[in-house]
Amino acid sequence: MTAQRIITPDLRGALRGNTMPCERDRRWTLSTEVTASDLKALLVELEGEEAVVPAFAASVEPAALPALPQLDKPDWLSGIPRPYSWRDIAPFSPSSAVYFMDGYSDARIRLRESEEEILLQFWDKNTSIAASAPTVFAAGQEEVDHFTAVPPPLQPLARFPENTPDRYKRTTTYHALQVISMNMKAKDSDARLLIGLPYAEKYPELFFRTDIFGIDRRDESAASYGVVQSLTEFNESGGHKSPYTNGFPARSFFAIYHLIETPIGALFNKKATQMELQPSTDGKLALKLPPLPFNYSLINGPIPLFSVDEPDGQPIADLLAAHHNDQAAATVPTRDAWPWHGPSLEAIEPAIASARRRGND
Amino acid sequence: LTDSSPVDLFGPDWWDKVLAAWNASGCRHSLGGFGLSSFRVSDMDVERIWVYWDAEGNASRESAGATDVPTFSASRRDWLDFIDGRFTATAGVLRRRLHLEGSFRQVLPYTKAFNNLARVARPFV
Numbered sequence: 216m217t218a219q220r221i222i223t224p225d226l227r228g229a230l231r232g233n234t235m236p237c238e239r240d241r242r243w244t245l246s247t248e249v250t251a252s253d254l255k256a257l258l259v260e261l262e263g264e265e266a267v268v269p270a271f272a273a274s275v276e277p278a279a280l281p282a283l284p285q286l287d288k289p290d291w292l293s294g295i296p297r298p299y300s301w302r303d304i305a306p307f308s309p310s311s312a313v314y315f316m317d318g319y320s321d322a323r324i325r326l327r328e329s330e331e332e333i334l335l336q337f338w339d340k341n342t343s344i345a346a347s348a349p350t351v352f353a354a355g356q357e358e359v360d361h362f363t364a365v366p367p368p369l370q371p372l373a374r375f376p377e378n379t380p381d382r383y384k385r386t387t388t389y390h391a392l393q394v395i396s397m398n399m400k401a402k403d404s405d406a407r408l409l410i411g412l413p414y415a416e417k418y419p420e421l422f423f424r425t426d427i428f429g430i431d432r433r434d435e436s437a438a439s440y441g442v443v444q445s446l447t448e449f450n451e452s453g454g455h456k457s458p459y460t461n462g463f464p465a466r467s468f469f470a471i472y473h474l475i476e477t478p479i480g481a482l483f484n485k486k487a488t489q490m491e492l493q494p495s496t497d498g499k500l501a502l503k504l505p506p507l508p509f510n511y512s513l514i515n516g517p518i519p520l521f522s523v524d525e526p527d528g529q530p531i532a533d534l535l536a537a538h539h540n541d542q543a544a545a546t547v548p549t550r551d552a553w554p555w556h557g558p559s560l561e562a563i564e565p566a567i568a569s570a571r572r573r574g575n576d
Numbered sequence: 577l578t579d580s581s582p583v584d585l586f587g588p589d590w591w592d593k594v595l596a597a598w599n600a601s602g603c604r605h606s607l608g609g610f611g612l613s614s615f616r617v618s619d620m621d622v623e624r625i626w627v628y629w630d631a632e633g634n635a636s637r638e639s640a641g642a643t644d645v646p647t648f649s650a651s652r653r654d655w656l657d658f659i660d661g662r663f664t665a666t667a668g669v670l671r672r673r674l675h676l677e678g679s680f681r682q683v684l685p686y687t688k689a690f691n692n693l694a695r696v697a698r699p700f701v
Contacts, residue, residue, distance in 0.1 A: 328684050329686075330688075335670075404672055406670065479669050480680050522681065
């Protein structure tokens with residue numbers, strides 16, 4: 216760790232006694248008003264962690280660091296709520312990207328007619344999620360499409376999910392997300408959980424039903440969108456925000472359209488299943504992307520589930536609870552998963568066209 | 577054949593005893609209107625059994641029936657575990673311990689009733 220790396224623009228502004236991060240500039244330079252001993256004292260005061268100091272102090276030339284006039288803790292650093300610290304503040308990745316993870320999901324489902332509850336558990340080694348470049352939310356931003364690197368027949372665009380909770384409609388930075396592929400399998404049965412590509416590949420006549428998935432949302436398919444949004448609302452000098460002004464820590468949620476195959480039938484949802492990131496064991500939300508290890512939980516249940524055999528019929532079950540936990544990044548996706556495997560567009564195009572015609576009738 | 581006569585497990589006489597107990601039970605209405613279904617044991621040399629449930633839930637064994645009716649099959653061990661209450665009908669189908677040929681949608685309203693049937697059959701195994 217070098218002095219240049221630990222003296223972030225935020226900290227430099229803080230050391231000079233600025234009270235707001237908007238005063239900071241973006242040059243990675245050492246303040247000429249700081250001594251190493253002063254910095255050590257300040258870091259101990261801010262963090263209460265002796266462990267970070269020796270590595271830092273050893274990397275600083277004391278002669279290059281003149282005295283600091285005063286060491287009052289700046290208000291904005293004092294205002295970072297627990298459990299976060301200034302070290303959790305970092306910009307988002309500046310470009311769109313695709314992430315791969317090994318996943319686990321569970322779903323507690325109640326069958327309506329028998330009122331029985333069943334628990335399904337699924338695993339995969341190849342969940343893939345596309346993220347847009349960071350952008351700043353503003354009024355009307357829900358209607359804006361953002362590029363996400365997803366293959367056809369998915370559309371390479373993502374937007375704010377429908378029915379996004381109001382707490383996400385804040386003037387700060389976010390990534391729009393789209394689920395590319397989730398192909399999860401149970402270990403004790405033939406049950407599968409399909410989202411994104413595998414759903415579109417196996418059930419194109421349903422996935423592209425605009426009359427089902429386009430009624431309450433501006434979409435033509437059962438594509439699943441999400442968002443990762445900064446928890447901070449810093450301003451640049453002049454009061455404006457760029458996509459890089461804010462970033463981590465961040466909250467996140469998805470609006471998911473899923474197909475659950477079971478030996479008792481295939482079930483799907485019309486109302487999006489909202490899964491929100493839960494705090495990790497240290498009480499923090501996302502400090503990186505993907506925020507491994509993580510846990511998303513259902514926040515808007517129960518979700519009515521319909522039979523694929525009667526998609527226009529009454530729901531036959533309800534999703535009561537659901538979790539999605541990922542512990543590790545996927546190193547090599549399995550051969551039956553994207554990007555090794557993708558749908559044959561030629562094979563499913565007639566079904567897609569049929570589904571869209573049905574939606575237009 | 578009397579109540580105390582030994583019968584072959586899952587054979588026609590065994591089913592007659594179970595269905596007689598079912599018709600005398602207070603839960604017979606739970607299978608009211610289910611109609612015709614059949615049962616098989618995949619790893620035993622016993623014949624396939626057809627059972628008809630009328631509107632009141634009274635059961636009677638049919639000598640033979642159509643093949644396109646809901647058919648439940650399982651190994652001897654899994655049938656015994658089901659009857660013993662170690663898993664429900666729905667869980668059995670989900671976990672592939674009970675195999676259903678036919679539409680689960682037709683069976684769905686009656687899944688708890690089949691758990692009742694297992695309970696009635698328990699004294700006969």
